[in-house]
Amino acid sequence: MRTPIIAGNWKMNNTISQSLQLVEEIKSYDLNERVEVVLCVPFTNLQEVKKSIEGTSIKLGAQNMHWEESGAYTGEISPLMLKELGVTYVIIGHSERRQYFNETDETVNKKIKAALNHELKPIVCVGETLEEREANIEKDIVRKQVLKAFDDIEGKEIKDIVIAYEPIWAIGTGKTASSEDANDMIGFIRKIIGEKYGEEEKNIIRIQYGGSVKPSSIKELMEKSEIDGALVGGASLKAEDFHKLINY
Numbered sequence: 001m002r003t004p005i006i007a008g009n010w011k012m013n014n015t016i017s018q019s020l021q022l023v024e025e026i027k028s029y030d031l032n033e034r035v036e037v038v039l040c041v042p043f044t045n046l047q048e049v050k051k052s053i054e055g056t057s058i059k060l061g062a063q064n065m066h067w068e069e070s071g072a073y074t075g076e077i078s079p080l081m082l083k084e085l086g087v088t089y090v091i092i093g094h095s096e097r098r099q100y101f102n103e104t105d106e107t108v109n110k111k112i113k114a115a116l117n118h119e120l121k122p123i124v125c126v127g128e129t130l131e132e133r134e135a136n137i138e139k140d141i142v143r144k145q146v147l148k149a150f151d152d153i154e155g156k157e158i159k160d161i162v163i164a165y166e167p168i169w170a171i172g173t174g175k176t177a178s179s180e181d182a183n184d185m186i187g188f189i190r191k192i193i194g195e196k197y198g199e200e201e202k203n204i205i206r207i208q209y210g211g212s213v214k215p216s217s218i219k220e221l222m223e224k225s226e227i228d229g230a231l232v233g234g235a236s237l238k239a240e241d242f243h244k245l246i247n248y
């Protein structure tokens with residue numbers, strides 16, 4: 001019932017020419033039509049990647065955006081700009097943005113609202129640090145992140161929002177959360193959505209896992225009842241690995 005969604009987050013990798021080569025390689029494999037496939041590429045590559053995926057079922061994603069439509073915000077990119085480029089998804093509140101670029105729960109909430117107002121689908125990232133997990137407060141942290149992110153967001157929007165649970169200690173470290181731990185936290189996030197909105201929204205919302213997902217770990221993760229997909233960094237940068245991920 002929930003369509004699985006596997007998204008590559010290229011982060012700050014690939015020039016335009018490198019992007020086009022990677023997309024060509026990805027297209028040379030059969031796509032899995034049962035899975036929604038998204039490529040979240042650097043801003044500079046959106047236009048060319050959009051042309052290159054034309055005629056395929058691959059969707060285009062951005063990795064961040066500002067919440068205002070325009071204005072004196074040097075270096076920022078607005079939802080209007082993304083919309084005109086043919087972007088479907090936008091990652092909001094990735095832990096790297098929270099950690100290095102002062103992204104807060106408040107800005108995450110503003111960006112989600114702006115994305116929805118412009119018919120962009122947010123992929124909202126939440127997740128705890130290693131210290132928080134070791135202190136056994138990971139669920140408190142994630143609950144707070146989810147509730148603040150969804151502040152003032154209506155239930156009818158839930159179908160267009162994806163959550164990505166990315167424990168920070170698992171990102172780029174080679175340490176994947178066990179599929180049981182990932183499933184447990186994602187079930188917990190689903191419960192929070194259920195409490196806030198109701199049973200229907202709880203069952204509709206798609207929640208991905210992210211953090212060192214590899215071709216060797218994807219199947220076990222995707223077999224879990226609560227996990228609807230993956231947000232993949234490193235392993236999305238090689239066409240062969242990405243092909244294995246989307247054909248788990």
Ligand code: 13P
Pocket residue numbers: 009094166170171172173174210211212213231232233234235
């Ligand atoms: P890795 O897959 O490289 O650990 O990155 C995960 C991530 O941050 C995706 O957004």
